[in-house]
Amino acid sequence: xxxxVFKHIDVAVTSLIDICDQLSEQDLALTPIEGxxxxxxxxxxxxxxxRADVYISEGATEEEMTMFYEMNHPRTxxxxxxxLTENRMYLYQRYRQFNTEELLKVTDSYWGASYSRLEWLLxxxxxIYHHRGQLYTMLTLEGIEPGVVLFE
Numbered sequence: 001x002x003x004x005v006f007k008h009i010d011v012a013v014t015s016l017i018d019i020c021d022q023l024s025e026q027d028l029a030l031t032p033i034e035g036x037x038x039x040x041x042x043x044x045x046x047x048x049x050x051r052a053d054v055y056i057s058e059g060a061t062e063e064e065m066t067m068f069y070e071m072n073h074p075r076t077x078x079x080x081x082x083x084l085t086e087n088r089m090y091l092y093q094r095y096r097q098f099n100t101e102e103l104l105k106v107t108d109s110y111w112g113a114s115y116s117r118l119e120w121l122l123x124x125x126x127x128i129y130h131h132r133g134q135l136y137t138m139l140t141l142e143g144i145e146p147g148v149v150l151f152e
Contacts, residue, residue, distance in 0.1 A: 001103075001118070002095050002096070002098075002103070002118070002121060005121050005122065005125055006092055006095075008125055008129075009050070009088060009091070009124070009125055009128060010088075011149075011150075011151065011152050012125070012128045012129055012132055013050075013084050013085070013088050013128070015132065015148045015149060015150055016043070016046060016047075016084055016132060016135075017081050017084055017085070018146075018148040018149075019135065019136075019139070019146045019148055020043065020077045020080055020081050020084075021077075021081075022144075022146055022147065022148075023039070023077060023144070025076060025077060027039055027040075027142075027144065028040030028043065028075075028076075028077070030138070030139075030142050032138045032139075032141035032142050033138065033141070036138075039135065039138055039139065039142075040075065040080075042131060042134060042135050042138065043074075043077075043080045043135065044073055044074050044075065044080060044083075045131065046080075046084070046128065046131050046132065046135065047074050047079075047080045047081075047083035047084045047087065048068075048069070048072055048074075048083060048087060049087070049124060049127050049128050049131070050084075050087035050088045050090060050091040050124065050128075051072075051086075051087040051090045051091065052065065052068060052069070052087075053091075053120070053123065053124040053127060054090065054091055054094055054120075054124075055068060056109050056110070057107055057109070057115070057117065057120035057123075057124075058107060059107060059108065059109075059110075060110065061110050062110045062111075065110070091124065095117070095121060098117060102117060103116065103117045103118045104116050104117070104118065105117055107120065132150070136150070
């Protein structure tokens with residue numbers, strides 16, 4: 001069951017790495033929507049989702065997550081790609097440890113959301129796809145048409 005979700009996360013992460021390969025370091029500073037994240041800030045956030053969302057699903061406090069984000073902020077394309085890969089592997093290793101009963105265990109976030117671990121995994125996948133869509137829109141607004149496969 002979780003391997004099916006991992007397959008979709010793989011598609012998203014692979015496409016994000018492919019997008020990074022088409023960008024320059026200067027592109028990271030682009031901010032096509034006033035008051036919103038830059039391309040680099042969004043990619044940095046995307047690169048941390050697989051690990052950060054695991055921490056959230058395991059009960060990390062708001063303060064712990066603030067500290068995590070302050071200590072983990074990839075800035076270059078190389079750092080972003082490495083973070084995407086390493087954090088995806090962290091997620092997979094963590095979730096492959098769970099048996100069916102553990103996957104069905106409900107845990108709570110610091111803001112009060114309650115999901116089973118399996119539901120959290122689906123939330124993580126949705127989170128990645130959501131921000132990847134934002135990134136794609138941001139880039140097209142800047143006249144950059146990423147030549148990547150977004151879905152298989």
